Amino acid sequence: MPMDWREARKTVYEAGRRAQLPPTTVPLNEADGLTLAEPLTPRTDLPAFPTSSVDGWALRGVGPWRITGKVLAGQTAAPLTEDGTAAEIATGAMVPEGTDTILRIEHSTVDGDLVSGTAKELKEWREPGEEAHAGEELFPAGTPVTPGLIGLAASCGYDELTVTRKPKVALLIFGDELLTSGKPGDGRVRDALGPAMPAFLTRLGAHVVHIEGPVEDTLDAHVAGLRAALDADLICTTGGTMHGPVDHLHPALKAIGAEYVVNTVAVRPGFPMLVASVQHGGKTTFIAGLPGNPQSAVVALVSLVVPLLAGLTGAEEPMPSPVTLAGPVAGRGDFTHLSLVRRQHAGWVPATHVGSSMLRGLASAEGFAVIPPHSQGLPGQQADFLELP
Structure with missing residues (x-):
């Protein structure tokens, strides 16, 4: 049975927290976008003197x-x-x-x-201490580092910050039908996720260290691709998450000894998404299986990869934010529906051209409205919202 969407997000976040990456110390000018691994406390009163x-x-x-x-x-x-x-x-x-x-x-x-x-x-x-006293916790571990926080750290007397390093992510693109250049035709389509996914991952604070694809649609090629990328903290794959004649991800995961954290999620589009983990070199490597259809892959990215990366870096569990709908959004029965939406003056309306294989709607949208199972979104109602990276 597919796992409830909210339960799946919490499950992968907690798995990431259990495997949280080690802290490192970086100069202030290299800390932006990382996550505090220790609380930020002033080294003197602020101000230090009248x-x-x-x-x-x-x-x-x-x-x-x-x-x-x-x-x-x-x-x-x-x-x-x-x-x-x-x-x-x-x-x-x-x-x-x-x-x-x-x-x-x-x-x-x-x-x-x-x-x-x-x-x-x-x-x-x-007066001394009017802003803060020496040793007072200003921001806890797990806080994302922003330019404002960097300035505050400098005023507190820091030259460096102890942070969690960026997760190292590898990307494997599965599919013999994919072209990497030129116009689509003769039964083959352009690979859209190979160029787009590294940018999404980078905006999520990951360090993309390895890209391979298209990986040949054979079990041996899938296994070899996964094994070659195991030094990463997270391997994202696209395609092959179902059980069709050329879907080799599940048997490849078995071959490398991976165990499922989440295997299919009750969400539309993109329900055959998954997260698995494998022990390698004394650490945990996660594998996020994203569907091959572009919109479905991005649904899986915001559904599972975002909370997993937050857990790995020790950040707070990411939660949707509320928005007000200005147009109707259909439900999907027993499934949570992630509907692409864009902002208008009166609120948020569904994007157009939003088929699982389409990119036009994705390119014009700002995020997803979350419609719970057995419900629908109506104009004037609030809905949870997940921002696109």
Whole structure:
């Protein structure tokens, strides 16, 4: 029996977590798109010292105040030791010890070596630890690294981050009917997944290390292709997931000693998708069997490969997000239906040209609306949504 779609996603995510990839340390400028393997905590209070938020005068006591110095950003401030004294101060500069208040430059009058004016009652500087305290957890392990997080890490005193490395992915394209160049004809079609799937996988944070195809439609060729790719963390195959006369994936998996994690999913299109695993070189290698029809293959990608990669990197389990439908979406009986949709002003509408073998609808869509079994999507209703990479 095909596994329930949501159960299948959870199953492969948990399998990935059990085989989570080891951590590595990379410079900040190489961390974007990776996943934190350790919590991000400041190495000092943020800010580390009292910091002026304006250009003006650091004042002690009552005025007028005698100007005794200047402190710029990046300098260590000399203390104000006497009442009635002032130090010119720049935005971002360290507030001198002994400062009672800061007078904005635009609210001040200077006469010789004296400055006068009325300071705001509101404090015009940031105290140590106002943003965060040393050792405070800012982001947990499993958080995706973004440019904003990289900037925060730098402000916390980091030169490097401990992250989970990118999963190494191999791609095997099965099918004697596939052409790799030129126009389709004479019973043969162009391979669309060979050029497209590496881009999808790269956008999902994977490192594509091996591409082979079209692999000959024989059992020996399938077994040889899988064995040659076992050093990868994940092997994605396209085609051969059924049990037809040239579908050799299942016997090839048996030949290399693989065990099923998920074998067929109650989803349309693309239900003959699968994930298997095999032990190789002291680690787990996963095999994701994607159907050969392009749209079905992408359904399998967002259904199973996305949560599997999240598990391998220690990221949180990916969940659909809600969208509002602006057009009707049919259900598929006992199966979950993943329907290609695109955004319009009033909401999300089904894409056109969405047959399993078609790419036109896929190219114009932004993701899939998830219609549960025994239901349909109606205009104005909310539906779960999976974004295309």
